[in-house]
Amino acid sequence: MKIGIIREGKNPPDKRVPFTPDQLKVIQHEHAGKLKFQVQSSPLRSFSDQEYLDAGIEVVEDISDCDVLFGVKEVPIGQLVEGKTYLFFSHTIKKQPTNRKLLRTILEKRIKLIDYEALKDEEGRRVVAFGRWAGIVGAYNAFWTYGKKTALFDLKRAYECEDLQELHSELAKVQLPPVKIILTGTGRVGKGAMEVLNSLKIREVSAHDFLHLYFDEPVYVKLGSADYNRRKLDGGFDKQEFYTFPERYESHFQKYAEAGELLISGAFWEWGAPRLFELKDIGGEDFQLSVIADVSCDVGGPIPTTITTTTIADPVYDVDRQTGEKIQAFGSQTSISVMAIDNLPCELPREASREFGIQLMKWVIPALLEENSGILERATIARDGDLTIEFMYLSDFVNQYE
Missing domain, CATH: 3.40.50.720 (NAD(P)-binding Rossmann-like Domain)
Structure with a gap:
């Protein structure tokens, strides 16, 4: 599985990252032959391109051939890659009007969206958060x-x-x-x-x-x-x-x-x-x-x-x-x-990112390697152009045109 860390595109810029360079180094070592990471080049991150390179992580401009894309904040509509699996905070599950068009585009582009905010354990407790x-x-x-x-x-x-x-x-x-x-x-x-x-x-x-x-x-x-x-x-x-x-x-x-x-x-x-x-x-x-x-x-x-x-x-x-x-x-x-x-x-982007990455390493990385992960399924908002059953309540919201 090829995993990409996207460059944050929302303005004002967000300096946080899903994983620090050292964390990606550990994950890639522990899951050698199963997971490979690429980091999209960015001049704005709290961790520099060079820090990722020093950790042995490939830094590239184009990550469109990755299977799974990790970000932090909402991905600008024009940067969404059709048919990919994305993980980021979409800020749509409360029907936030500012992100209606984002969710609509995700459906149109048949993107699989896994929202960090919806990642919960079997008792319904959130497992990753800032x-x-x-x-x-x-x-x-x-x-x-x-x-x-x-x-x-x-x-x-x-x-x-x-x-x-x-x-x-x-x-x-x-x-x-x-x-x-x-x-x-x-x-x-x-x-x-x-x-x-x-x-x-x-x-x-x-x-x-x-x-x-x-x-x-x-x-x-x-x-x-x-x-x-x-x-x-x-x-x-x-x-x-x-x-x-x-x-x-x-x-x-x-x-x-x-x-x-x-x-x-x-x-x-x-x-x-x-x-x-x-x-x-x-x-x-x-x-x-x-x-x-x-x-x-x-x-x-x-x-x-x-x-x-x-x-x-x-x-x-x-x-x-x-x-x-x-x-x-x-x-x-x-x-x-x-x-x-x-x-x-x-x-405090470096420390916040480090703690967030620890949570992702515990809950999400193992789940990605499972065949049918319950934790990822419960957090999947959209798949193949449709809302999942858990998030069907967003249908009216996404179909509402101003």
Whole structure:
């Protein structure tokens, strides 16, 4: 089997890779005679062409004769090769409108698409993800933003740090007043964010204490879905019902927005679930949030102030509390500053790539060598011009023309 590592084509450029040079060297050695790798030349990767060559991996311009193609982000439509098997984050399984044409083209070109986001074990748990690194960088950027907004401290940008160790060293500059911080999400993203909060030695408190007590030090509360969603009928919460019938629930996040000043949003959100708050709420005099780091970054999703994504080069914009409109970052002390970078792990691309590659080596490489791998089958969105049974719910989405 000939496997190609494609050059990332999405703009702004993504510096991450599915596998590091050393990882490909190990895989190719362990599966000699079964797997051969080619890397498409790229001047933008965090690992250079020369590093792959030094590891004994062939670097070429044209990888169209490979059987399987690994990428990271969405492949530009014009670069898709007909009839190939691709693995990348397609960002289509939530019916994201921006990628409707991508999925339509994949079907037209009879491409087999395996989406990293859908790679799950038999218990339904995701097995490959960049979530931890999104959480780490997203939380760091939350404090970078807070420092800029308040002028209390000044941090390097995360991408200017050589590695995670330097990023943690940089956090030593953070000087916080007794601010209350909200963290949503208990998965990989949330745990990554907690690494930063713990590095800063910020104390975690219960939801009750967060809402009702005064603290003379910075504190944070970690919220799960049950903490800020309630059944419309009786105010109760049932986890299975919430994920199956989210329309039966409503948000009661407002009380946290009235107590907290900084929100780090890292919770997974299903379309149809309640938003945390509405845009009209931010103008209320009790709405205290002034910095929102939307790590999960679903435009049109649970955080209505995420009007658009931001970039590593231009990471923050403000939202006017009265009009709900996007304005210049830090242009007003009363506005809400929003950090909504949609490729956060790119700020520490080498380390993020290394961890991601370890996951692929554990779960995907062995599966590629199986005849009928269940893990790959469950993650296959499209094959031979059709959606697979698991993803037939995307039919209306893909056939909808604007």
